[in-house]
Amino acid sequence: MNPFQYTRTxxxxxxxxxxxxxxxxxxLAGGTNLIDLIKMGxxxxxxxxxxxxxxxxxxxxxxxxLRIGALATNSEVADHPLVLENYPLLxxxxxxGASPQLRNMATVGGNMxxxxxxxxFFDPAMPCNKxxxxxxxGALEGVNRMHALxxxxxxxxxxxxxxxxxxxxxxxxxxxVRGPKGxxxxxxxxxxxxxxxxxxxxxxxxxxxxxxxxxxxxxxxNKHAHYLKIRxxxxxxxxxxxxxxxxxxxxxxxxxxxxxxxxxAHKPWxxxxxxxxxxxxxxxxxSFKKAARIAMQGAKAYRYNQFKLTLAPNVILQALKxxxx
Ligand SMILES: Cc1cc2nc3c(=O)[nH]c(=O)nc-3n(C[C@H](O)[C@H](O)[C@H](O)COP(=O)(O)OP(=O)(O)OC[C@H]3O[C@@H](n4cnc5c(N)ncnc54)[C@H](O)[C@@H]3O)c2cc1C
Ligand code: SF4
Numbered sequence: 001m002n003p004f005q006y007t008r009t010x011x012x013x014x015x016x017x018x019x020x021x022x023x024x025x026x027x028l029a030g031g032t033n034l035i036d037l038i039k040m041g042x043x044x045x046x047x048x049x050x051x052x053x054x055x056x057x058x059x060x061x062x063x064x065x066l067r068i069g070a071l072a073t074n075s076e077v078a079d080h081p082l083v084l085e086n087y088p089l090l091x092x093x094x095x096x097g098a099s100p101q102l103r104n105m106a107t108v109g110g111n112m113x114x115x116x117x118x119x120x121f122f123d124p125a126m127p128c129n130k131x132x133x134x135x136x137x138g139a140l141e142g143v144n145r146m147h148a149l150x151x152x153x154x155x156x157x158x159x160x161x162x163x164x165x166x167x168x169x170x171x172x173x174x175x176x177v178r179g180p181k182g183x184x185x186x187x188x189x190x191x192x193x194x195x196x197x198x199x200x201x202x203x204x205x206x207x208x209x210x211x212x213x214x215x216x217x218x219x220x221x222n223k224h225a226h227y228l229k230i231r232x233x234x235x236x237x238x239x240x241x242x243x244x245x246x247x248x249x250x251x252x253x254x255x256x257x258x259x260x261x262x263x264x265a266h267k268p269w270x271x272x273x274x275x276x277x278x279x280x281x282x283x284x285x286x287s288f289k290k291a292a293r294i295a296m297q298g299a300k301a302y303r304y305n306q307f308k309l310t311l312a313p314n315v316i317l318q319a320l321k322x323x324x325x
Pocket of ligand 2: 120138
């Protein structure tokens with residue numbers, strides 16, 4: 001048992017100050033990921049800074065779309081009337097994750113920051129460059145069934161486990177963060193990073209920064225959207241492969257497409273080239289199959305996740321079919 005201090009703050013400045021003062025201070029939101037990591041010995045905090053009293057729970061219409069506070073719970077977001085009406089893709093993605101109890105506790109900021117579910121990362125007896133930089137990667141030659149197809153490095157082949165993030169990146173969300181140097185915005189697609197030589201860094205948030213909210217632009221993608229998640233059992237399991245698909249249609253023609261995959265990369269994997277291909281095409285099986293082929297270019301599998309090479313294009317095809325219907 002590692003002793004740690006616990007503080008509660010109701011001001012963003014107080015939370016940021018704690019992070020600045022103590023390198024091993026961690027923010028506590030719903031606690032559904034962080035507490036597990038502490039119990040497993042993966043994270044050893046000096047201090048937990050409980051941010052649940054911060055006024056960051058709002059979900060509000062803005063002049064350009066919707067603003068979701070970082071402390072809004074996953075359930076509050078998924079069930080919110082404005083989300084259901086304008087961003088059903090986000091609601092579907094969140095509801096595909098975890099369990100109702102977890103979604104009642106989990107927050108938007110916490111979901112974005114959740115760590116990978118790679119077995120070796122969770123097991124301090126195994127080498128893992130993400131947990132202990134320089135120790136090696138236990139998954140590269142080990143159990144890698146859940147691991148990446150895209151953007152991996154020889155240092156880390158883990159995937160980002162979030163469902164919510166896949167919809168957020170497809171919907172062009174923007175993250176508002178605050179730190180000791182002030183406020184800044186990060187495009188959702190730039191928030192998470194690829195492992196490269198530094199897999200210990202999951203994202204581009206500075207250690208002393210706080211996620212304040214996420215903005216969604218006004219969406220034209222509410223009529224034709226689908227989130228399809230394939231997993232080992234139908235609930236309470238992380239994605240093997242998931243696809244967020246949303247189409248803006250003019251009759252049977254695709255005006256614009258938004259596509260992203262989960263369970264295949266260190267970050268939610270936006271499929272820009274497949275989206276560009278679909279623009280102006282008829283919404284039919286032939287277009288969707290070609291888009292899926294484009295999306296899979298550059299995929300690389302490992303010993304135990306070869307099946308994803310067949311699964312992923314099928315999930316893209318099925319998600320697009322359902323979205324277009
Ligand atoms: C059994 C189980 C099954 C699950 N299945 C799924 C699933 O299928 N799909 C899925 O997407 N997720 C799944 N999850 C993960 C779950 O969604 C996350 O645990 C949850 O979203 C984390 O949110 P939280 O508020 O509890 O975060 P916490 O555990 O409180 O925090 C997580 C991290 O985020 C940081 N953090 C929190 N808020 C902020 C902020 N505002 N600014 C900066 N940093 C912050 C914390 O410091 C910490 O590092 C599952 C979890 C469990 C335990
Ligand atoms: S894949 Fe990444 S998280 Fe998993 S063991 Fe390798 S370095 Fe660690």
